[in-house]
Amino acid sequence: MVETRDAAESRREFFRLAAGAAAVAAGAALLDAGTGGRAEAGLPAGAIPAGSDEVLRMTVDLRRALEKKPAERRWGMVIDTRRCIGCSACTVACVAENNLPVGVKYRTVPEVEDGTYPNVSRIFMPTNCAQCENPPCVPAANKVIPGSMKGRVDGIVEIDYRKMKGKAVFAAATKACPYSALSLDEGKAHTAGTPALQPYENRAAVEYGKAWSRKETAGAVRKCHFCAQRLDAGMLPACVTTCTGVAMHFGDLSDPRSLVAELAATGMARRLEPARGTNPRIWYLDDFPEDAGTHPGVKTRKVVSCGSCHEFDEKK
Numbered sequence: 001m002v003e004t005r006d007a008a009e010s011r012r013e014f015f016r017l018a019a020g021a022a023a024v025a026a027g028a029a030l031l032d033a034g035t036g037g038r039a040e041a042g043l044p045a046g047a048i049p050a051g052s053d054e055v056l057r058m059t060v061d062l063r064r065a066l067e068k069k070p071a072e073r074r075w076g077m078v079i080d081t082r083r084c085i086g087c088s089a090c091t092v093a094c095v096a097e098n099n100l101p102v103g104v105k106y107r108t109v110p111e112v113e114d115g116t117y118p119n120v121s122r123i124f125m126p127t128n129c130a131q132c133e134n135p136p137c138v139p140a141a142n143k144v145i146p147g148s149m150k151g152r153v154d155g156i157v158e159i160d161y162r163k164m165k166g167k168a169v170f171a172a173a174t175k176a177c178p179y180s181a182l183s184l185d186e187g188k189a190h191t192a193g194t195p196a197l198q199p200y201e202n203r204a205a206v207e208y209g210k211a212w213s214r215k216e217t218a219g220a221v222r223k224c225h226f227c228a229q230r231l232d233a234g235m236l237p238a239c240v241t242t243c244t245g246v247a248m249h250f251g252d253l254s255d256p257r258s259l260v261a262e263l264a265a266t267g268m269a270r271r272l273e274p275a276r277g278t279n280p281r282i283w284y285l286d287d288f289p290e291d292a293g294t295h296p297g298v299k300t301r302k303v304v305s306c307g308s309c310h311e312f313d314e315k316k
């Protein structure tokens with residue numbers, strides 16, 4: 001479902017005008033008006049009401065989750081690779097939202113080859129920090145610099161930019177992370193020497209509920225944080241609202257009424273490298289059933305366009 005600019009503006013206006021509980025009630029009423037099921041093959045009828053706007057529904061889900069205590073939320077993503085067209089609008093939105101400097105990427109959209117000749121296909125597979133439930137990066141980083149990383153009660157894995165600085169801690173956390181989610185901020189700027197460094201590059205980074213000066217972020221290890229600053233303001237992550245194919249889904253996995261919980265429970269959703277026991281909070285949906293490891297022609301997946309990402313483990 002790709003909406004027109006007018007439709008997007010109307011939706012933004014709706015949420016600008018309708019605040020807090022009023023927005024939740026109004027959105028829920030709109031969704032209740034939907035009928036039927038999601039068009040894509042393989043998803044159970046009724047998984048998503050036809051005629052409803054998924055971004056609207058996820059925003060309603062988000063605001064319902066924000067009424068709960070943080071420890072009762074379980075933020076997660078479901079990425080539908082069948083809808084991703086590889087445009088990387090999400091990556092650009094992430095850079096803009098988080099004012100990311102040269103060399104720092106919170107998400108990539110690698111092109112992944114699937115199967116073996118002659119049954120080969122390629123998909124785009126957006127990737128970012130999965131805010132693992134058992135994040136191996138945290139003990140690895142804290143062993144080098146205590147207090148560098150921690151898991152928040154809502155599941156977001158947080159970095160303390162004042163502490164987690166330098167190549168040693170970056171190397172330790174990167175070695176532990178199965179998903180290549182971390183970047184080292186080397187303090188570079190896009191506009192350096194152009195000839196003048198532009199003031200916007202020195203703006204504070206508002207992440208993890210704090211405003212970090214450029215002095216604090218320079219030299220630090222950085223990664224996706226599910227746009228925690230936007231969640232705090234009742235907004236979905238920037239990559240989710242920007243995705244042209246509406247491939248990105250976000251919400252509270254502990255809420256069975258949420259779209260992400262519904263999609264994660266379809267039986268088609270899988271997680272990367274499950275054998276590692278990290279329990280990532282990102283699920284992927286694609287054309288293959290859960291037992292895709294035995295699907296003819298789908299024995300392997302390898303990344304063909306981005307060296308910073310990993311193979312897709314078909315076995316859950």
Ligand code: SF4
Pocket residue numbers: 128129130131132135136137138157176177178179180181182223278
């Ligand atoms: S994806 Fe990597 S960086 Fe993110 S929480 Fe998991 S192990 Fe840590």
Ligand code: SF4
Pocket residue numbers: 093094095097098106107128223224225226227237238239240
């Ligand atoms: S959730 Fe936010 S920080 Fe994470 S990849 Fe998406 S836009 Fe970037």
